[in-house]
Amino acid sequence: MAQNSARQAGRHFLQIPGPTPVPDRILRALDRPVIDHRGPEFAKVTKRALEGIKTIFKTTNPVIIFTATGTGAWEAALTNTLSPGDRVLMVETGQFGTLWKKMAERMGLKPEFITTDWRHGADPKAIEAKLREDKNKEIKAVCVLHNETSTGALTPIAEIRKAIDAAGHPALFLVDTISSLASADYRHDEWGVDVSVGGAQKGLMLPPGMSFNAISDKALKASQTSKLPKSFFAWDDMLNMNKVGFFPYTPATLMIHGLVEGIEMLHEEGLDNVFARHKRLAEATRIAVKTWGLENLNKNAAQVSPTITAILLPEGHDADKFRALALETFNISYGASFGPYAGKYFRIGHLGDINDGTLLGALSITEMALSLAGVPHKKGGVQAAMDFITAAHADPKKAAAE
Structure with a gap:
């Protein structure tokens, strides 16, 4: 059997912004x-x-x-x-x-x-x-x-x-x-x-x-x-x-x-709790992106999506090649890029039946993939996301206000 057709153990990380994993x-x-x-x-x-x-x-x-x-x-x-x-x-x-x-x-x-x-x-x-x-x-x-x-x-x-x-x-x-x-x-x-x-x-x-x-x-x-x-x-x-x-x-x-x-x-979860969960995971993702020193495609902080984050790669780095490497190595799927920014960004979906652990797993894979792909970035994005999520659970009212 060819090496590239070998089975990959564990779950696939479907981090596209839909379709999302079915519970x-x-x-x-x-x-x-x-x-x-x-x-x-x-x-x-x-x-x-x-x-x-x-x-x-x-x-x-x-x-x-x-x-x-x-x-x-x-x-x-x-x-x-x-x-x-x-x-x-x-x-x-x-x-x-x-x-x-x-x-x-x-x-x-x-x-x-x-x-x-x-x-x-x-x-x-x-x-x-x-x-x-x-x-x-x-x-x-x-x-x-x-x-x-x-x-x-x-x-x-x-x-x-x-x-x-x-x-x-x-x-x-x-x-x-x-x-x-x-x-x-x-x-x-x-x-x-x-x-x-x-x-x-x-x-x-x-x-x-x-x-x-x-x-x-x-x-x-x-x-x-x-x-x-x-x-x-x-x-x-x-x-x-x-x-x-x-x-x-x-x-x-x-x-x-x-x-x-x-x-x-x-x-059963409560719609307000559903919305709060999505906001928490979106903010954790943006904190990781900022810590890595990368840029969110969306420039308007007042219009940030709770369901998807588009991440620009530095000049000279192909986002499609990055996605292909991450899929082959870590079994994760990111969303593709389009239009005038085709090949320049990838998208992490954080919506649907997703929790803190799943997102942190996806962010950990992303940080590893950035290193493997040689994309210039700073370490610590996952830790920053973990710190935010921990603080959000410790003080939900403060997290909601933010």
């Missing part, structure tokens, strides 16, 4: 016989899932579950609310903000793109300024990412809502929560979001293949006059069938069971 409890929930998706037993499970997911988005309005990844939910958000030729305001927060914009173009919409350096989240002031310039109120929607998965920037959604209101603009507010839902505080109703897009494979801890649209009354009204073509993603068919616990087509039945279990696990 045993959810694996057990998925491991069951398939039942009739038109029968009374499945209807009960569906209703539990539909009610439960509302508590994660923090909404009393309907949440639609699609058998699709987050990209499908992006499309559903646009096609159900807009018409051909509609102008939409979008922000280049990174790779995924750019992909959503490309989708809008392919669908016959006219995106206006606020460009950035990929090192900041969306700027409420820039959005407000663009909306004030739109004297005829032709912009029909504002689309932003709560958490830009490619760069690690968390946009203040409540402030964007205030900016839209300050401009006196009637545009719909569409938000991607794919890499923040169930990991960072998110409030669909309170923050006045019209469509929240979510995915199951990150904070909800499920395998890929399920996504969501949480919708407001305003969005539902817009869907009644939207002229973009829609069939699989049509809200009206879904809402009508969901009322009785079913779907207009065959859903991912076992994933529904997994979703119910994931929601239950989140509430």
Whole structure:
């Protein structure tokens, strides 16, 4: 047997920012016989899932579950609310903000793109300024990412809502929560979001293949006059069938069971505790990065992501080669880099069913990999992260304030 195909002992460290490792409890929930998706037993499970997911988005309005990844939910958000030729305001927060914009173009919409350096989240002031310039109120929607998965920037959604209101603009507010839902505080109703897009494979801890649209009354009204073509993603068919616990087509039945279990696990821990855990692990990661003398791709300290940290390598060091070396030597997967910074950074995901020990293991591997790859850095990043985590547990209130 070739040496490079030898078995690697122990667990694989999946430190990409999603899909995240699936907990045993959810694996057990998925491991069951398939039942009739038109029968009374499945209807009960569906209703539990539909009610439960509302508590994660923090909404009393309907949440639609699609058998699709987050990209499908992006499309559903646009096609159900807009018409051909509609102008939409979008922000280049990174790779995924750019992909959503490309989708809008392919669908016959006219995106206006606020460009950035990929090192900041969306700027409420820039959005407000663009909306004030739109004297005829032709912009029909504002689309932003709560958490830009490619760069690690968390946009203040409540402030964007205030900016839209300050401009006196009637545009719909569409938000991607794919890499923040169930990991960072998110409030669909309170923050006045019209469509929240979510995915199951990150904070909800499920395998890929399920996504969501949480919708407001305003969005539902817009869907009644939207002229973009829609069939699989049509809200009206879904809402009508969901009322009785079913779907207009065959859903991912076992994933529904997994979703119910994931929601239950989140509430057993307590959502505020979930958010605090993610903030603690994110801060520990940033402390390690700073101690190593490396740079966080995200430059805005007020917009740091609780779920992913993007780490720039010094000039002359290839991040893709670094990731390949770390995978082969230490059995760890990091997230790739994109766009103008392709090959210059790698991403550590710290979201989902992750605890202090798992993160410290990943950071220890990272420090070893930096040494093995010859990347200039200072020692002690892992120790600094350990010290922070220890102090955070000793004084949780102080850690929360920080």
